[in-house]
Amino acid sequence: MFTRKKKTVSNPTETRKHKGETLSDIKGTKTHNGETLSHKRVKETAEEKLARAARIKEHNEETLAKAKPGDMLKFDRGLYCHWAIYIGEGRVIHLAGSEGDMNDNASDVKVREDSFWKVAEGDLVDVSNDKDDRWDPYPPDEIVERATSRLGRVGYNLVLYNCEHFTSWCRYGKSQSDQVDRVAAAGSELFGGGVMQIYDIFKGLVNPSYVGMASKEVRRHNEAVYTDLNVGDLLEFKRGMYSHWALFIGDSEVIHLSGEDDDGLGEVEKKHIFTISGVSFDKAIVCRDNFWDVAGDDMVYKNNSNDSKWTPLPPSQIVERALSKLGRVGYNLIFSNCEHFVKWCRYNMERSDQVESYATGLAVGGAIAAVVGVVAWLGGESKDRTKEKKSEH
Template identity: 40%
Template sequence: MALDYVRAMLRPNARRRYNEGVFDRCKEGDLLEFHRRLYSHWAVYVGDGMVIHRIEVNGRVKIREDRFWDVAGNDMVSINNYLDSIKAAKPGHEIVQRARSRQGDTCYNLMSKNCEHFANWCRYDVTFSRQATLATTVNAGIAAAGMATGIPPLVAIGLGVQWLMTKTSWGVSYMYAYGTVKMSFFVSSSSSSSSMSRTSGNWMNPSDARRNNEDVAFQCTEGDLLQFPREGGFSHWAVYVGRGWVIHLLDDGKVQKDRFWDVVGDSLAKINNYLDGEMNVLPREEIVKRARSKLGEMEYNLVSYNCEHFATWCRNGVARSQQVCI
């Protein structure tokens, strides 16, 4: 499957075959990501080969229904319900109903009401966009750098570009003007209570958190990937290798075996084999073998080889990270 993905990126015919595979797997309510040159376009699959999306044509923005293949064009497509791991998705028929209810809507704002905001609202009732979050972060970083170094033009550039992006539809290509790094930021709410545990954008009391984690520990089978959402918007990942043990890549670069309960801490653990729908899954004994083969190794790179890269390499044979995708 990983090889198919690479071929699809390079060859038009392979790209078409890859998209046909995605099309065949689509279910009503799935979110589709169309990988454009410098950004991603998003749509909701509503069945019968049709999608509903927020689109800008000739300077006019409208939510409308189009054929899957008309929207795909020559670009690669993927099913990407990326918030499923932290946010409950609505039933498929309700997602479609919500999408249809907004047809004809002409409201648009790149930073608060773009195509990705619309798609996530339909599926999760949350208006969230990783692309907009990244752009805001970049702009804030430019402005902060300007203030820290005493260079007023940098401050002006950061704030000025942010203003343009909130007031106009300009700036889509600017999203990745500083490279093609796409950062996944988890939806979460803030709280000052230190006696609560973090879960999918909410807070849970310790007893409920413990029960959640006990359920996860009971349900785990060898080779499952475990996600431990941490405070600050990122997640730690590990491979379950049986008998209450996990193998994971630590921030200091060491691959280590630890007990599930020592790793979970005050996080809410979840089984998250999110690549299974689009990538090959290795046999469980092979996943565990691959994880054990790396024990003691010292290698870490936040962008190209973090704990999530390690976990997906063990299970799916490809190092992938939703949190930092290059």
């Protein structure tokens, strides 16, 4: 978290139109037909400041006039963009602190309703529903309802749950931030692919319930997945920090490697004992359960993505292999977890992508940390030698 103290100029490449004239961002300054709109323009007179503010205000009046309930609004702060959902009558809902977009006090950042002009703060504002090209938006009244349902909810994380994550969730049901993804991609280009793997791992820490995914929406998603299932399909149950895996055998049933009800976790529900949450791993057992019981309130996905690498066995043989292991006890997080089991059933390959991703991400992270440590040590040694030479003289 950091406090927004002063406006900072931006460096985007987008171009806006204002009554047929260009409002573009070039080399860190906003321009209007060649006139600078930058907050940091050198030698800008009082008259020029007033003229620039008037042009921005006129642009924002046009934005407000064409905005419709459910639209995503992008407020250009310069270094970053703030996001809000327009709900009509000049009002927006957004994730922000009481004193502005960001605040050092995380408990002060919550979903709020404010006037369009209060949030604008003299910055350029545009309707930005660009993600419609990727995902189908909810109906306008449902978008507004989703935003309203989160009012007062406290919570903020710059990387995993910021104002853009919130507005994307309201409009598309997808908690996603292009700003953060671009930074992560840039880091990956600079330091290697391991950065993206680490980022993906941390994104996995966000459970749908953390970003406000209502249970009825999860159910609607899971019903769509269920209707598309075929015998022998692999199922991935998103638990937040990790994924649980099962094999669909038809008639609403799955076979999976699961912890037992009474394996030392007290009152914890069975669905939370899967894979890495178990304590007495020697009690994990291959069992047969109802699809909906295993899903609980978590999102489920059909995931046969490894079909592109390995040829799956015939459905009847996949099910036969799974049934042959019913009641078998045994678990190892690294070598024999629930994902290893289902992939052995489908491909005769005991592999776990999530274990390999964790291992690669940690290895890259450790390597980067080691390099940083060496550089810091060399820097310290260099300073010490410099001091010694000075003392000799």
